[in-house]
Amino acid sequence: MIEQKRMSTTSLEALFQRYKTAGWWILAPRAEGDITTFGEVDSPGDVAAGLIQTTLSPKSAVLPIWEELFRFRRGESGIEVVEAAESSVPTIIFGLRPCDARAFAALDAVFTWDSQDEPYLARRNKVAFVSIACNQADDYCFCTSTGGGPGDTAGSDLLLTGVGDEYLVEVVTERGVELAGIAGELFGPAEGMDKAAHLASVPVRFDLDRLRQVLPKTFDREELWIDQSLRCLGCGACAYVCPTCVCFDIQDEATRHGGARVRCWDSCGFSLFTLHTSGHNPREVQSHRWRQRVMHKFAYMPERLQVLGCVGCGRCSRACPVDMNLAEHLAVIAESGE
Amino acid sequence: MSENIYRPYLMRIAHIVDEAPGIKTFRLTFQDEEAGARFRFKAGQFGLYSVFGQGESTFCIASSPTRSGYLECTFRTMGRVTTALADCDVGDIIGFRGPYGNTFPIETWEGKSILFIAGGIALPPLRCVIWNVLDLRERFKDVSIIYGARSVADLVYKHELEEWHARGDVRVITTVDPGGETPDWSGEIGFVPTVVEQIAPSSADTVALVCGPPIMIKFTLPVLEKLRFAKNMTYTTLENRMKCGIGKCGRCNVGKVFVCKDGPVFTLEELEELPEEY
Numbered sequence: 131m132i133e134q135k136r137m138s139t140t141s142l143e144a145l146f147q148r149y150k151t152a153g154w155w156i157l158a159p160r161a162e163g164d165i166t167t168f169g170e171v172d173s174p175g176d177v178a179a180g181l182i183q184t185t186l187s188p189k190s191a192v193l194p195i196w197e198e199l200f201r202f203r204r205g206e207s208g209i210e211v212v213e214a215a216e217s218s219v220p221t222i223i224f225g226l227r228p229c230d231a232r233a234f235a236a237l238d239a240v241f242t243w244d245s246q247d248e249p250y251l252a253r254r255n256k257v258a259f260v261s262i263a264c265n266q267a268d269d270y271c272f273c274t275s276t277g278g279g280p281g282d283t284a285g286s287d288l289l290l291t292g293v294g295d296e297y298l299v300e301v302v303t304e305r306g307v308e309l310a311g312i313a314g315e316l317f318g319p320a321e322g323m324d325k326a327a328h329l330a331s332v333p334v335r336f337d338l339d340r341l342r343q344v345l346p347k348t349f350d351r352e353e354l355w356i357d358q359s360l361r362c363l364g365c366g367a368c369a370y371v372c373p374t375c376v377c378f379d380i381q382d383e384a385t386r387h388g389g390a391r392v393r394c395w396d397s398c399g400f401s402l403f404t405l406h407t408s409g410h411n412p413r414e415v416q417s418h419r420w421r422q423r424v425m426h427k428f429a430y431m432p433e434r435l436q437v438l439g440c441v442g443c444g445r446c447s448r449a450c451p452v453d454m455n456l457a458e459h460l461a462v463i464a465e466s467g468e
Numbered sequence: 469m470s471e472n473i474y475r476p477y478l479m480r481i482a483h484i485v486d487e488a489p490g491i492k493t494f495r496l497t498f499q500d501e502e503a504g505a506r507f508r509f510k511a512g513q514f515g516l517y518s519v520f521g522q523g524e525s526t527f528c529i530a531s532s533p534t535r536s537g538y539l540e541c542t543f544r545t546m547g548r549v550t551t552a553l554a555d556c557d558v559g560d561i562i563g564f565r566g567p568y569g570n571t572f573p574i575e576t577w578e579g580k581s582i583l584f585i586a587g588g589i590a591l592p593p594l595r596c597v598i599w600n601v602l603d604l605r606e607r608f609k610d611v612s613i614i615y616g617a618r619s620v621a622d623l624v625y626k627h628e629l630e631e632w633h634a635r636g637d638v639r640v641i642t643t644v645d646p647g648g649e650t651p652d653w654s655g656e657i658g659f660v661p662t663v664v665e666q667i668a669p670s671s672a673d674t675v676a677l678v679c680g681p682p683i684m685i686k687f688t689l690p691v692l693e694k695l696r697f698a699k700n701m702t703y704t705t706l707e708n709r710m711k712c713g714i715g716k717c718g719r720c721n722v723g724k725v726f727v728c729k730d731g732p733v734f735t736l737e738e739l740e741e742l743p744e745e746y
Contacts, residue, residue, distance in 0.1 A: 377718030
């Protein structure tokens, strides 16, 4: 049973200060040039207001766009490997949307699949989520088609829903209890508050069950995938804004004295992604790469990891320079028959 | 705090063999002897080999798990990492992480005959199994090796081919593509599928392992089918580009099957279920 509390919106300032005093670092939506992303904030006044969704997802808090896996030095006695310095601090991600909060389950599934990815988990174990339910949506949002919703609590530790000049606060997890406890006097009883009327309406854009049924049988339907991907540039923007895309590259960056083995984001949309040294490429055309993107998220991950690789945040479609709309494409596949 | 799975073992290059033009074999010993003593792997598994500052590259473990204390790998100089590896000398330190992937179920083959078919640089993944089987020779019936390369110079493991031949308990047939022979070449001349068809090895109670370039596999598998080799007793290994080797980086999958976790060893029966994405 999720405990409910109420908090005045004017108490946010005090809440932030309490968290900072308790040693938490706060990341929240911020404007950076033309885009919005999650950055460090000191007070609620720093948080970008009125956003439906940030341009970039909060994924980088646990999977940075670039990180050192370890460092190495070339010394008199040969090669010396040193672990990268522990850099993560306890972090609250504030003001993320329910779709983004759900996305971490997909990342967790990949990074704990049999082997535990220590560089990821070191950050992940120190992150807490204080989400804000959506009171507005746009034509790109499709959380309700992927099992989520504008007021969904899954993945959040605390979920705040704006109700007039107050928040309805839902305490979802053990960590949420801890976060509410840090500032207990800011919260009151939530009797009489109802969040339903204050949530955005997000229409269901495709039938997920039908899609899951049809998709695995479409692998060899070349014409479908060519039709879907004809205008895809292979730019990878969809992957870079996606909260669940995990695919990465590993490279060395070094001088002759030493350096680091680094992990950085990659994308299945790039032609180099699967290119063999011999010149052979198992996914040699863009339609195969688009097929991989759709299949990975909606067929392979559900089957292999029991989690959908998409939360319907709509970022990929907002960011696409040639206006490919994932929800529309999925609807076409779901309705394309078997 | 658990171990960083991306941190490689430091390996000392103990020995280098120039196998063929552009192809070398390294024998690697663990710098940390305790780690080396704890290290276990099985035939068919692979690892990521790295030159610090240049990056990682994926290849099989070419030595047999029956030979402990070292690992061997055989590679062709092709890209940045293999070029850097080829520049290494005996005594240099490189990285290795693994073993990853599934294995050949050798323990289920006892009492059966084993047929190895390989082409070019694809003998290394089978060499691991060959030595494993030969080190337990009494547990198997007939053992045959059919190996081909473009030319005599391109054959890898030349000394071992002679050693296997000289044992007397292994049938070794080597072949080179037409035009690749030398005046004193005493082996076969012809492409691997043709040679297999001519020799027509018995499929009775026989496990077949086929590794080679895609074109060789494509034409060899129908020959084996004609010779009535069972699809669930015919094995090959797949290679796809990898970065992590442990099912996370997202690039080696063939449909829903991850070569790094579900492979690299597949039976022909399993292979036929896979979409064409390798």
